[in-house]
Amino acid sequence: MDHRLIELLVCPVCKGPLEMLRDEDARPAELACPADRLAFPIRDGIPVMLETEARNVDAPAARESSSTRAPA
Numbered sequence: 001m002d003h004r005l006i007e008l009l010v011c012p013v014c015k016g017p018l019e020m021l022r023d024e025d026a027r028p029a030e031l032a033c034p035a036d037r038l039a040f041p042i043r044d045g046i047p048v049m050l051e052t053e054a055r056n057v058d059a060p061a062a063r064e065s066s067s068t069r070a071p072a
């Protein structure tokens, strides 16, 4: 997992820095913008930087995502 790729990413809405949220396996799960309270999903290691795909973050903890948990 190339985390340098993620460090280059900024929020597409406000161009601000993003905060990586990890799942219980310490894998990148979402990229959150604290300013906008949006969290962009990371699918198969690829951040989906689309505002339409982002979810609202009201709780500080990342909710467990039930999507795309395919067996390896």
Ligand SMILES: [Zn+2]
Binding pocket: 011, 012, 013, 014, 015, 016, 033, 034, 035, 036
């Ligand atoms: Zn933002």
